[in-house]
Every structure is written in structure tokens, then in C-alpha cells.
Amino acid sequence: MNYVQSQTKEKSALILIETQNEWMHEEGKLYNALVTDKDMMHNSMANIEKILDHARKNNIKVIHVGLRFEKGYPELANGKSGLRKAIPNAGTFPINEFGSQFYETVQPIENEFVVTGRVGASGFTGSNLDVYLRNNKIENLYLVGYATHVCVESTLREAHEKGYNTFLISDGTSAFNRIQQDYVINEVVHHFGEHLTTKEFMNE
Numbered sequence: 743m744n745y746v747q748s749q750t751k752e753k754s755a756l757i758l759i760e761t762q763n764e765w766m767h768e769e770g771k772l773y774n775a776l777v778t779d780k781d782m783m784h785n786s787m788a789n790i791e792k793i794l795d796h797a798r799k800n801n802i803k804v805i806h807v808g809l810r811f812e813k814g815y816p817e818l819a820n821g822k823s824g825l826r827k828a829i830p831n832a833g834t835f836p837i838n839e840f841g842s843q844f845y846e847t848v849q850p851i852e853n854e855f856v857v858t859g860r861v862g863a864s865g866f867t868g869s870n871l872d873v874y875l876r877n878n879k880i881e882n883l884y885l886v887g888y889a890t891h892v893c894v895e896s897t898l899r900e901a902h903e904k905g906y907n908t909f910l911i912s913d914g915t916s917a918f919n920r921i922q923q924d925y926v927i928n929e930v931v932h933h934f935g936e937h938l939t940t941k942e943f944m945n946e
Contacts, residue, residue, distance in 0.1 A: 751801060751802050753879060753880055753882055754802055754881075755803040755875065755880045755882070756794065756797040756802055756803070756804050756805065757807055757883055757887075757897070758790065758794070758804070758886055759887030759897055760888045760893055761848045761887050761888070762808050762841065762844055763840055763843050764835060764842070765887075765888040765889070766783075766848075766888075776889070776918045779916070779920055782916045785913060787845075787847075789886075789914045790914050791848060793884075793886055793911060793914050793943060802884075803855070803880060805854070805856075805871070806844060806850045806856045807857045807860060807869070807887070808842065808856070809842065809860055810835050810837040810838075811830075811861070813837070815829065817861045818861070825862070857869045857871045863892055863893050863896035865896075866900045872904060880906075882909065883901050883906050883909065884943065885898060885908065885910050887914075888916060889915075889918060889922075890910075890915040890917040890926050890927075891918075892917075895930060898931065898934050898935055899934050902934035909943075910936070911937070911940060911943055912938065912939055
């Protein structure tokens with residue numbers, strides 16, 4: 743089944759979540775500190791490249807949802823727990839530095855939308871993602887990126903709550919380990935949308 747054709751290309755978008763050096767580069771802080779299943783990560787990276795190429799060739803809108811913070815992390819000031827505490831402590835995603843740059847094989851090209859203003863786990867938090875989607879009459883969102891059980895899941899949940907049709911491309915995402923990945927795919931996604939594989943997305 744070709745999911746995109748069934749939902750119509752004009753109303754669909756591929757959303758790449760945190761396809762940045764922190765996760766994807768071998769020198770990335772998160773790649774080294776958190777990703778224990780490197781095979782799953784590398785497989786997702788290869789699939790994201792295929793998915794992105796397919797979307798571009800088929801005129802499906804592409805949206806890049808990165809994460810980057812000003813020097814000193816003022817956006818997360820006084821965070822006492824969770825990501826608001828962890829991100830400044832780890833020093834990840836500093837604006838205009840290596841970790842926050844998009845990974846070399848999936849960098850945005852002309853006419854692809856790069857979301858700005860994001861400051862939370864969900865791609866919608868503080869950002870211009872929702873207004874872009876609504877103004878361009880996009881209804882169907884296909885999610886890839888990192889990490890499955892944190893920012894991808896957060897975006898999936900909020901997209902559903904905002905009324906979008908949400909699809910998580912399971913092998914185009916990666917958690918830290920297989921247990922986390924399988925839990926999201928098997929126990930979480932069906933509450934907020936659907937999941938499919940890279941092959942199903944590309945209709946191979």
C-alpha cells in the first residue's frame with residue numbers, strides 16, 4: 743500500500759526530527775553518550791536517506807525540525823528536571839556549533855522548510871511548525887528521526903492532538919536501544935496514529 747498516494751501528496755509532508763550531528767555523527771555527544779544500539783541507529787540513518795530522496799523525487803514537502811539553543815541556554819533557565827535540566831548539563835545543541843548542524847547527508851535544500859523557535863521535546867513547542875502546516879494545508883505527517891521514545895513520540899502525540907493524521911516510519915527512527923524502540927512501536931503509536939516501514943512509504 744502506498745500510504746502517501748492514499749492520503750494525497752499535496753496534503754502530506756515528511757518531517758525530519760533532529761537529524762543533526764548530535765545524534766547522527768560519530769563525534770556527536772548524544773551518539774556517544776546515549777545510543778547503545780549502534781546497528782539500529784545506522785540502519786535508521788540509511789533509511790532516512792532513502793526516505794528523503796523518495797520524498798524529494800515525488801514532490802512531497804520536506805520539513806526539518808532541528809533543536810538549537812542560545813549560548814547559556816536561557817530558553818531552559820531554571821530547569822530542575824527532565825530535558826530542561828539535562829540539555830544544559832550535557833551542553834548539547836548549541837546554536838551555530840557542530841552538534842546542532844544538520845547531518846551532512848540529510849541537510850536541507852532550497853524550498854525545504856526549516857522550523858525555527860523550537861525549545862521542547864515536541865517539534866511544535868515554541869516553534870512555527872503548526873502555522874506552516876496549516877497555511878500550506880498539510881494534513882498528513884510522516885515522522886522520522888530521533889529519538890523515537892522522546893522527541894519523535896512527543897511530536898507524534900502533539901500532532902495527533904492538533905488534528906493531524908500521523909504516521910511514524912518505524913525503521914527511519916531509532917531509540918537508545920531496541921527495548922525502547924519496540925515499546926513505542928508496539929504499545930504507543932496506535933493511540934496517536936499509525937506506523938509503517940520505509941518500504942511501505944516508498945511502495946516497494
